[in-house]
Amino acid sequence: xxxxxxxxxxxxxxxxxxxxxxxxxxxxxxxxxxxxxxxxxxxxxxxxxxxxxxxxxxxxxxxxxxxxxxxxxxxxxxxxxxxxxxxxxxxxxxxxxxxxxxxxxxxxxxxxxxxxxxxxxxxxxxxxxxxxxxxxx
Amino acid sequence: xxxxxxxxxxxxxxxxxxxxxxxxxxxxxxxxxxxxxxxxxxxxxxxxxxxxxxxxxxxxxxxxxxxxxxxxxxxxxxxxxxxxxxxxxxxxxxxxxxxxxxxxxxxxxxxxxxxxxxxxxxxxxxxxxxxxxxxxxxxxxxxxxxxxxxxxxxxxxxxxxxxxxxxxxxxxxxxxxxxxxxxxxxxxxxxxxxxxxxxxxxx
Numbered sequence: 001x002x003x004x005x006x007x008x009x010x011x012x013x014x015x016x017x018x019x020x021x022x023x024x025x026x027x028x029x030x031x032x033x034x035x036x037x038x039x040x041x042x043x044x045x046x047x048x049x050x051x052x053x054x055x056x057x058x059x060x061x062x063x064x065x066x067x068x069x070x071x072x073x074x075x076x077x078x079x080x081x082x083x084x085x086x087x088x089x090x091x092x093x094x095x096x097x098x099x100x101x102x103x104x105x106x107x108x109x110x111x112x113x114x115x116x117x118x119x120x121x122x123x124x125x126x127x128x129x130x131x132x133x134x135x136x137x
Numbered sequence: 138x139x140x141x142x143x144x145x146x147x148x149x150x151x152x153x154x155x156x157x158x159x160x161x162x163x164x165x166x167x168x169x170x171x172x173x174x175x176x177x178x179x180x181x182x183x184x185x186x187x188x189x190x191x192x193x194x195x196x197x198x199x200x201x202x203x204x205x206x207x208x209x210x211x212x213x214x215x216x217x218x219x220x221x222x223x224x225x226x227x228x229x230x231x232x233x234x235x236x237x238x239x240x241x242x243x244x245x246x247x248x249x250x251x252x253x254x255x256x257x258x259x260x261x262x263x264x265x266x267x268x269x270x271x272x273x274x275x276x277x278x279x280x281x282x283x284x285x286x287x288x289x290x291x292x293x294x295x296x297x298x299x300x301x302x303x304x305x306x307x308x309x310x311x312x313x314x315x316x317x318x319x320x321x322x323x324x325x326x327x328x329x330x331x332x333x334x335x336x337x338x339x340x
Contacts, residue, residue, distance in 0.1 A: 004267055008264055009260050011233055011263070012233075013233045013234065029296055031295075033295075034200055034204040034293070035203065036204035037236075037293040039293070071295070
């Protein structure tokens with residue numbers, strides 16, 4: 001989707017993280033919530049890629065996202081890894097022998113979830129790379 | 138026939154001053170009245186890019202939770218023009234997460250309200266450019282090299298430092314000549330003033 005298609009006066013940025021431990025919280029990005037900035041994020045695009053490896057277990061890979069700044073307890077948290085995920089992506093059949101699996105959610109597929117503290121994620125399998133395009137406003 | 142007409146921040150970005158017209162440059166006590174000679178023409182100034190950081194040498198530190206940022210401040214001489222020349226620029230940000238404040242001279246915020254300096258960033262300036270709303274871009278005037286702006290750049294990203302904090306400037310320059318204006322008995326200029334612009338105190 002075009003860079004032009006966004007809220008007036010917002011900006012489009014990107015962040016990424018590689019998850020190297022299964023079922024552990026990973027901070028993908030902190031929202032600029034500090035005084036003077038007070039920005040929020042919306043998802044525009046999410047790319048999840050899992051590369052098969054010896055340490056990977058099972059065929060599926062569930063990646064959950066929620067609104068939390070793992071580096072600070074100041075901003076409110078919304079959601080958690082187990083029962084309160086704001087977004088869950090199932091990167092199924094990620095670990096067939098020698099295979100890599102990618103799931104892409106584009107602008108039209110991404111739910112308009114607001115991340116006010118940060119984007120934190122957890123994956124059930126390692127070797128999971130997450131890249132996000134975010135609308136900051 | 139004294140007219141102090143403001144033509145600033147027009148929708149279209151075209152030269153404000155035509156040959157033969159008079160411009161009043163404020164503060165008047167330091168600059169005065171000038172005319173663009175009939176033989177001169179306004180000239181377009183293509184984009185000038187200025188990076189407030191130095192890639193891989195001097196970075197902008199990541200933002201802090203308190204919002205008390207230090208940022209990088211620098212006098213920008215890249216926008217200076219030659220003798221007896223006035224320049225008009227519109228500014229926009231090129232890099233994400235960077236907010237800019239403009240001062241002219243060094244300690245007087247060029248864009249400010251009662252609450253303090255107003256910053257511009259890529260979100261609000263690029264949006265204006267892409268929607269052809271050039272009148273919404275911050276506009277500054279620079280006279281010769283006597284009134285350089287000082288720009289402060291702040292990184293609002295809590296995650297990481299930045300090596301790029303660029304803003305761009307496009308504009309026009311107007312060659313001028315000093316003009317002895319006639320003042321009427323009521324203290325008003327008798328010649329028509331096409332444009333009044335404010336630069337700043339000389340530095």
